[in-house]
Amino acid sequence: MNAVPVESLMRLLKILVSPCLAVIYLSTGxxxxxxxxxxxxxxxxxxxGGTLSIAIQSDGRSLDPHRVTDAASMRLIENMYGTLMxxxxxxxxxxxxxxxxxxxxxxxxxxxxxxxxxIRFNRTGRELTSTDVKYSIRRIIENxxxxxxxxxxxxxxxxxxxxxxxxxxxxxxxxxxxLAHPMNAVVDRDIVEAGGGSLDNxxxxxxxxxxxxxxxxxxxxxxxxxxxxxxxxxxxxxxxYRPIPDETARTTSLxxxxxxxxLDVPDKDRSILQEVEHVTxxxxxxxxxxxVGMNNERAPFDDKRVRQAVAWSIDxxxxxxxxxxxxxxILTGGFFPSNHWAYSQMEIFPERDTEKALELLQEAGLPDGxxxxxxxxxxxxxxxxxxxxxxxxxxxxxxxxxxxSEESSVFFDALARGDFDMTVVGWLGxxxxxxxxxxIFHSDGRWNQQNYSNPEVDELLEKGRLTSDRENRRExxxxxxxxxxxxxxxxxxxxxEQTSAFLDAVQGFRVHPAATTxxxxxxxxxx
Numbered sequence: 001m002n003a004v005p006v007e008s009l010m011r012l013l014k015i016l017v018s019p020c021l022a023v024i025y026l027s028t029g030x031x032x033x034x035x036x037x038x039x040x041x042x043x044x045x046x047x048x049g050g051t052l053s054i055a056i057q058s059d060g061r062s063l064d065p066h067r068v069t070d071a072a073s074m075r076l077i078e079n080m081y082g083t084l085m086x087x088x089x090x091x092x093x094x095x096x097x098x099x100x101x102x103x104x105x106x107x108x109x110x111x112x113x114x115x116x117x118x119i120r121f122n123r124t125g126r127e128l129t130s131t132d133v134k135y136s137i138r139r140i141i142e143n144x145x146x147x148x149x150x151x152x153x154x155x156x157x158x159x160x161x162x163x164x165x166x167x168x169x170x171x172x173x174x175x176x177x178x179l180a181h182p183m184n185a186v187v188d189r190d191i192v193e194a195g196g197g198s199l200d201n202x203x204x205x206x207x208x209x210x211x212x213x214x215x216x217x218x219x220x221x222x223x224x225x226x227x228x229x230x231x232x233x234x235x236x237x238x239x240x241y242r243p244i245p246d247e248t249a250r251t252t253s254l255x256x257x258x259x260x261x262x263l264d265v266p267d268k269d270r271s272i273l274q275e276v277e278h279v280t281x282x283x284x285x286x287x288x289x290x291x292v293g294m295n296n297e298r299a300p301f302d303d304k305r306v307r308q309a310v311a312w313s314i315d316x317x318x319x320x321x322x323x324x325x326x327x328x329x330i331l332t333g334g335f336f337p338s339n340h341w342a343y344s345q346m347e348i349f350p351e352r353d354t355e356k357a358l359e360l361l362q363e364a365g366l367p368d369g370x371x372x373x374x375x376x377x378x379x380x381x382x383x384x385x386x387x388x389x390x391x392x393x394x395x396x397x398x399x400x401x402x403x404x405s406e407e408s409s410v411f412f413d414a415l416a417r418g419d420f421d422m423t424v425v426g427w428l429g430x431x432x433x434x435x436x437x438x439x440i441f442h443s444d445g446r447w448n449q450q451n452y453s454n455p456e457v458d459e460l461l462e463k464g465r466l467t468s469d470r471e472n473r474r475e476x477x478x479x480x481x482x483x484x485x486x487x488x489x490x491x492x493x494x495x496x497e498q499t500s501a502f503l504d505a506v507q508g509f510r511v512h513p514a515a516t517t518x519x520x521x522x523x524x525x526x527x
Contacts, residue, residue: 042507042526050525051238052506053259054517055250058379059217059243064199065185066136066143071428071515074183075263076220076241079520080122081185081205084113084133085176091513092341092431094180098128098206108171108468115162119229121188122203122210128186130158136186148439148446149178152465171466173473174432181431182516208234208521217243228521235508235524245379254279254501260525261502261509263517266382267325273501282511285329285337286498290383290426292374292390292491297451298421300370307488309360310422313397315352319389320494323382328494333485335436337495337513341470342433344478348485349492357397369398372421376403377411383424386493390424415449423449424493429514433477437461441484452489 060073065081068074086097096102099113119128134156141147152172157165168175178184191204203211206229209222220241224234242259244250251269253259255276265273265281274281294301294310301307316330329338333346361367376387387403394401401422406414414420430436438461439445443453460480467473485492500511505527510519 042504046235046508046522046524047526048235048524049237050527051240052236052261052520052523052525053240053242054261054263055242055244055253055259057243057247057250057264058245060220062200063203063211063214065183065187065205066140066199067145068183069145072243074429075515075517076214077185077203078182078207078516078518079209079239080203080207080211080222081182081187082119082128082207083180083182083185085180087180087182087431087512087514087516087518089510091339094176097180098133098186102176108173109168111166111168111175113164113166115164116229117162119206120227121191121206122225122227124188124190125227126188126190128206129161130164131161132189133164133186134158135189137184139187139192140184144446146178146181146184149174149181149184171468173465173468174434177432177435182518209236209239212238219243230521234521236520239520247381254503257503260506261500263500263515265499265501267327267499270325270327270499270501278504279501280504280506281499281501283497283499284511284513285339286428286496287337287430287513287515288426288428288498289331289335289495290386290424290493291331292493293415293420293423293425293450294489294491295418295420295422295451296453296489297418300364300366301421303364304487305360305364306366307491308486309357309364309397310394310399311349311488311491312353312357312360313393313399314390314491314493315393316493317351318393319386322389323385324494324496328496330494331492333492334481335492335495336433339513340433342474342477344474344481346478346482346485348482352393354397361397361399366398369400371400371402373402373404374422374424375411375414375420376405376424377408378405379408383426387424418449418451425449429516431514433473434461434465437477437480437484438465441480441489450489452484452487454483454487457483457487 056072058072060076061070062068062073063077065077082098084099085094088095098115098119100116102113104111115130141150152168152170154169155167185205188204192199208225208228210225212221212223214220222239224237247266250262254262270281273279294307296302320326320328320330332350333348334344336343374387376383384405391401391403439447441452441457442461443458457480460476464473464476467476498511498513498515502509505525507524507526508522
């Protein structure tokens with residue numbers, strides 16, 4: 001297997017990120033015939049009405065909140081539904097939503113919620129009751145995808161239509177956060193049963209918008225829920241989601257005013273859009289973190305020294321420069337973004353050190369290196385590009401890799417089966433440290449694709465769930481992160497900013513670190 005020359009790698013990455021691609025994109029639509037606005041034209045008070053067009057990277061797979069796992073589906077779903085709690089504007093905090101108020105017992109095992117009166121389901125018009133909440137939580141558990149959020153739930157009581165009581169077997173520190181997860185939604189039992197148990201192509205919620213039509217890979221249309229329980233909201237008449245997989249096409253559509261919002265702006269297009277007079281580009285510290293995963297049950301990655309050698313071999317600064325244009329924050333030891341309450345700066349793998357990598361491979365009995373395959377999803381060009389950088393890095397210490405770029409369903413199926421040597425992958429949208437660490441690094445974690453197991457880490461992650469005091473939790477997770485990173489089941493790369501761009505006419509939209517679009521209920525158009 002021959003090494004890839006650095007010059008060839010540079011040319012490949014320049015092609016991937018070249019802004020010149022914009023000139024060859026041929027628009028398939030025309031700019032809308034509307035009155036364009038400048039900042040001086042924007043009224044002081046919100047204006048009701050109008051249609052908002054949003055470009056998304058890919059279409060969703062399903063509209064069932066209790067079954068989806070992909071970010072694309074969640075974005076389509078979240079504004080059709082309501083949850084007991086909701087994420088607040090302050091990242092990491094939550095506030096009542098369907099709930100009007102709540103009380104927590106002194107031992108943190110009892111949660112009593114009083115529901116807001118007069119909340120009605122979008123399609124049937126039936127008033128939501130505590131029985132619907134109980135039914136929905138049971139359905140979430142039965143569908144298993146987010147059952148871990150309710151791992152300590154012992155029972156639920158509904159003493160009246162507006163009261164539900166959760167009884168936990170043990171304290172669950174992130175319980176309120178999980179009740180705010182947009183996919184832990186309260187659903188209309190009548191709609192579920194009418195659809196034979198499926199919500200794949202309909203909505204059964206109480207959110208600010210209701211589904212009108214979904215034409216896969218073309219558009220999803222939602223109209224204002226006229227019965228929404230928050231007075232005066234939402235402002236918009238309609239939202240249209242348009243899947244546009246090509247990054248340059250999304251950017252061009254925004255420049256041409258064919259769309260109003262591009263939810264995910266690639267790093268290569270950020271500077272282009274910042275120069276467009278009628279476009280606002282907004283970035284916040286994000287939650288999309290990426291890493292090199294290694295199969296801890298497959299030789300030679302079952303040896304911690306080999307995994308550490310990989311971690312020391314990767315030039316994260318080079319990957320950040322070539323793939324992310326230096327816009328991401330390199331992860332050298334911790335998992336959380338700088339705006340998270342559990343953030344702690346740790347320098348465990350501060351910079352590339354090939355001498356340490358070679359020493360570790362020598363100790364592991366692999367002085368001449370070895371061969372491996374890096375599986376990566378073809379739908380994520382930035383991860384394919386990162387794999388090219390990593391391939392070059394590893395060859396310097398004798399680890400010869402082949403990159404296998406695969407269609408998403410094939411790629412994720414292989415990861416779920418544990419059929420891989422190495423991979424480049426990432427996660428998005430986490431809020432509580434338990435989300436970040438438990439399911440991915442606990443021995444019994446649902447998404448522990450690396451097959452990693454360390455009893456000491458398991459004990460810390462279990463303790464983190466039981467610890468209510470935030471400062472004490474911070475210390476627990478600091479210790480857990482340190483052990484995980486030193487064991488190197490994954491080699492951390494970087495965590496990305498969350499960047500969206502929108503026309504100046506779009507007001508009230510907030511870019512959220514967890515990539516949620518719940519602020520669409522307060523969004524309005526000044527045109």
